[in-house]
Amino acid sequence: MTLLAQRNSQLFSVQSVTSRANLMAAPPDSAPVPGAITEWLSKLAVLKGVPFGYLVPDEAMLPAESIRFFVLDPNWINALFEGATSIGRSSTRDAALDARLVAQLYAAVAPAGTVSGFVLRSNVVAGWPGIEVRAYDANHNRLTGVLRQDVLSPTVLLYMTTGQISYVDIGEPSEAMHFGVDIGQTSKSLRYVTVPAGAQPNTRPGDQVDKASVAVTYRSAGGGKRVLKIADLAKALETALVANNANLVPGTQQQRPFTPAEFALELVEGVQTVRFKNTTQEASA
Structure with a gap:
């Protein structure tokens, strides 16, 4: 049995050398x-x-x-x-x-x-x-x-x-969009329903009005759940839109009606996004 094992070992060694020799003889691009x-x-x-x-x-x-x-x-x-x-x-x-x-x-x-x-x-x-x-x-x-x-x-x-x-x-994921205000928020930023002629270039409906917001108030009997005073908030938003010409009939100075659609637009809470800048960039080698 020992002799047989030695012969098998020698045979495998010969096969290995032969296989390598054939591989070296083959062109390197003969197969993918x-x-x-x-x-x-x-x-x-x-x-x-x-x-x-x-x-x-x-x-x-x-x-x-x-x-x-x-x-x-x-x-x-x-x-x-x-x-x-x-x-x-x-x-x-x-x-x-x-x-x-x-x-x-x-x-x-x-x-x-x-x-x-x-x-x-x-x-x-x-x-x-x-x-x-x-x-x-x-x-x-x-x-x-x-x-x-x-x-x-x-x-x-x-x-x-x-x-x-x-x-x-x-x-956040895009599907996280909802209506309302953030917990603890005391004001709500105003959004353009329509864009007036004097707005900044490239301003679009839905963009926030610069430095314009309304106070957010809550019911005192909300059971600790901070229930919004919807009527007061709607009235405050309507007044602010008029003051900022943010809800005009396009091309005129005529105010558009403030409906549930406008109210919903103002209460849209988009997803939170944070921007990080790479301030120490290095060119790759």
Whole structure:
């Protein structure tokens, strides 16, 4: 049995050498890169599978309620690819084969040239499960090549996109729109129903009237639930619209009627959005 095992071992060794020789003799572009390899390296190109400790090695770099912008160094990704593809490379023959196939491999994966993003650590990640992110470059162009928007933990969000981020708008899900006022709010901002001739350029119906608001009052017998005085609020909104010419018949100075439709428009509470600016931008290598 021992002799048989030795012969089997020698046979497998010969088969391995023969297989490698045939592989070296074949042209590097004779077959496409296997899909499993392309998929694996494509995930590595956007840091999937990379331990979080490699991305944020110290917790102090990402304290609670903070956001950190970054630009992905392509040299770091190249080193990551090199390490990943060197698994099993045990001879100069393997190294020579890798050198012949590297161009084909990179062409198959096609990693993005400029990639930037941010890591957000905040309770809003858990509080807004459908959080929406819109990233823009320095020329205010929307960056639409989103590569990742993943919740890594209940309070940590990783976002990556092609291009270099100048600022991002992070907001509640769009379906969160409702009517009313925020808890504890003592005033309600006024919105244009129609836009008068003297308004700022590009003002649209529904935009807020600059520095115009009405007081919000509550019933004293609301059982602790702060019930609005609807009639008083409606009257105050109607008066403010007249004073600001914000509900005129278009092209005239004639006031439009104040109906439940206008009242509903004034009470629309849009989704909350916060803008973060990347004030220390660095050009990618």
